[in-house]
Amino acid sequence: MSESPFRTGAFGVTGSGDTSGFGGLVRVEPGGAVALHSTDRPYGGWFDEVADALADAVGQATYDAAVRRVLVDRGEITWFVHREHLLVLLQALRDDDALRFELCSSVSGVDYLDAGGPTGERLHVVHHLTSMTYRRRIRLETAVTAEDPHVPSSTRVYPTADWHEREVWDMFGVVFDGHPALTRILMPDDWDGHPQRKDYPLGGVPVEYHDATIPPPDERRSYR
Amino acid sequence: MTTTDPYAGSRETTEGRVYTVTGGDWDLTFGSDPLAEERLVVNMGPQHPSTHGVLRLVLDLEGETVTKARVVIGYLHTGIEKNTEYRTWTQGTTFVTRMDYLAPLFNETAYCLAVEKLLGIEVPERATTIRVLVMELNRIASHLVGLATFGMEMGALTGMTNGFRERELVLDLLEEITGLRMNHAYVRPGGLAQDLPEGIEAKIREFLTIMPERAAGFHRLLTGQPIWQRRLRDVGYLDVTGCIALGVTGPILRSAGLPWDLRKVEPYCGYETYDFEVPTADTADAWGRYLVRMAEVTESLKIIEQALDRLRPGPVMVEDKKIAWPAKLSLGADGMGNSLDHVKHIMGQSMEALIHHFKLVTEGFRVPAGQVYQAIESPRGELGFHVVSDGGTRPFRVHVRDPSFVNLQATAAMSEGGMIADVIAAIASIDPVMGGVDR
Structure with missing residues (x-):
């Protein structure tokens, strides 16, 4: 990743090479967005209602301590939270009458590698919650470092998180403390490493012709 | 080494003590459970016509009753x-x-x-x-x-x-x-x-x-x-x-x-x-x-x-x-492919169209x-x-x-x-x- 979180241009051209007329497109690295940006109140729509209800449910002090920043982007809202408070927030989101996020649609991992912000919190665990009562969707994002990849397990609040968390462990090596049986789920039991991490080496394909090989995808010629 | 072993009798010989292992804990462990002889762990799949694909089930059975059903997946993981x-x-x-x-x-x-x-x-x-x-x-x-x-x-x-x-x-x-x-x-x-x-x-x-x-x-x-x-x-x-x-x-x-x-x-x-x-x-x-x-x-x-x-x-x-994908795809007799008109256009008429096609198709x-x-x-x-x-x-x-x-x-x-x-x-x-x- 470049030093600046901002990149310009449609085709990654630096300098004056852009003849496409698309040089006006400004892009922000997602990790940079995590590290740098927070949306100001009011968030708009029902987002403020949910934020207020959540603060009421867990108490303003806990809310302030738990939430690092809130990001509204493309009509979706994300709470970036500290892992210590994740379960308190999830419990309130599920049970509070004004929130009622009954369904945990998905738990996914993302590895931001170098773009994990100044603290090196590259591994993100994202909870996608759905309120069937109010027909709303929100996202909770927890970031940890690869050296201390511990996140409390949400299986006690949402039993459906069981397999999702096993998959995130399998693919990203995030340890979910309190999970009933955190074992690999998609890869074989004796597999080494966590394949969906960005620094996991990819395999090439040997070709039976003068020791030639097809290099792994990330070493082939490609566009940035 | 303990001197007495409840499951292994022993006797002294000229070569030293010899143990006779009997495995006697079987009755102690399972004797109290009347259904013990019926308990069966059955592995079903991943290659099985009734598991709806390469799904593996590990079933604990007591007679025909399932006491525990565990699901093992991952056999079709393709990354x-x-x-x-x-x-x-x-x-x-x-x-x-x-x-x-x-x-x-x-x-x-x-x-x-x-x-x-x-x-x-x-x-x-x-x-x-x-x-x-x-x-x-x-x-x-x-x-x-x-x-x-x-x-x-x-x-x-x-x-x-x-x-x-x-x-x-x-x-x-x-x-x-x-x-x-x-x-x-x-x-x-x-x-x-x-x-x-x-x-x-x-x-x-x-x-x-x-x-x-x-x-x-x-x-x-x-x-x-x-x-x-x-x-x-x-x-x-x-x-x-x-x-x-x-x-x-x-x-x-x-x-x-x-x-x-x-x-x-x-x-x-x-x-x-x-x-x-x-x-x-x-x-x-x-x-x-x-x-x-x-x-x-x-x-x-x-x-x-x-x-x-x-x-x-x-x-x-x-x-x-x-x-928008530049190639005007069309359905031919042998499946889907680029339209001839488009190929003619980029190969014979417009250098810019060719560059554009190349950039968008290879780089995206x-x-x-x-x-x-x-x-x-x-x-x-x-x-x-x-x-x-x-x-x-x-x-x-x-x-x-x-x-x-x-x-x-x-x-x-x-x-x-x-x-x-x-x-x-x-x-x-x-x-x-x-x-x-x-x-």
Whole structure:
């Protein structure tokens, strides 16, 4: 990743090479967005209602301590939270009458590698919650470092998180403390490493012709 | 070394002490359990005709009663999510279509809707209508396979042959529309790969007249049949509370009585403008799921007819030349390919068009950084795509919330305490597609 979180241009051209007329497109690295940006109140729509209800449910002090920043982007809202408070927030989101996020649609991992912000919190665990009562969707994002990849397990609040968390462990090596049986789920039991991490080496394909090989995808010629 | 061992008698010899090991703890450990001799751990699959694909079950049995059901998956893991990170956004379509291979057009559409949300673009009206059209055709094909394998696993083999025969009608249509029976890569970010072929509307309308009779035939064959009813009723019970706790959606949730269908509650692709019902049942068992799927086939036919009626001429790809695939793809005798006119244009007439074609096809377009979650109602429930972009020409991360993956977690809740034969009925009623489960 470049030093600046901002990149310009449609085709990654630096300098004056852009003849496409698309040089006006400004892009922000997602990790940079995590590290740098927070949306100001009011968030708009029902987002403020949910934020207020959540603060009421867990108490303003806990809310302030738990939430690092809130990001509204493309009509979706994300709470970036500290892992210590994740379960308190999830419990309130599920049970509070004004929130009622009954369904945990998905738990996914993302590895931001170098773009994990100044603290090196590259591994993100994202909870996608759905309120069937109010027909709303929100996202909770927890970031940890690869050296201390511990996140409390949400299986006690949402039993459906069981397999999702096993998959995130399998693919990203995030340890979910309190999970009933955190074992690999998609890869074989004796597999080494966590394949969906960005620094996991990819395999090439040997070709039976003068020791030639097809290099792994990330070493082939490609566009940035 | 201890001097006395309760399970090994010993005697002194000239060579030292010799132990006689007897293994006497067997009775001590299991003697008090009257069912101990009947306990059996059975491994079922991954290669087994009744496990709905390469699914492995480890069942603890006491007689014919299942005391514990564990599900082992991963036998069809192909690393699709990781692969998409090394391909362009457009190529992503060709990967995700292979996940839930019975519902490829749903994978493609959900993925493309997510990419389009990231891009902030809206696809032309005609493209959206055709997406709805092919998705609903696909839903019928998927449910027919679900019902066919259901029949096969329950021993109703005519159900299987009929189901696959009816599905062939749909696959013929999809082949004519997209060029392929499965793994279509037809829906692309920004619209569709190509417009509908000439004369397909008449063929779809003909299908609409044939299919209701075939669906009725299914009812005649299975619904009233006493064996079918006894195998399905009160089997694989899971109520609304259990469904939501385990994240189960789709026909299973609707068979428990909750009319939760993303086409209605969170409309996309203009589903709010179509007139259709959300079938439910109140039995929360395999029987209800069977009926819900049968009813959904009929509802899909209604949607297809409405989609046909509102088809108007127009583009099927966004106008933006920085996103729209430059090759005007067309369907030839040997499948789908570039149109000759386009090849002539870039090879003989316009250097800029050639450069543009080359850049867009090899490098692809860039998608502004950010993340979105897009969910649609696939035949099996909520199909969600969590797509992250770092602003590059390739997805930074694509995570798929596949409904089969989540629904399969309910196996234990549905099967434990029941008979071993009912495990098959329960899993068949979940209708998991292992390509989607393992991705």
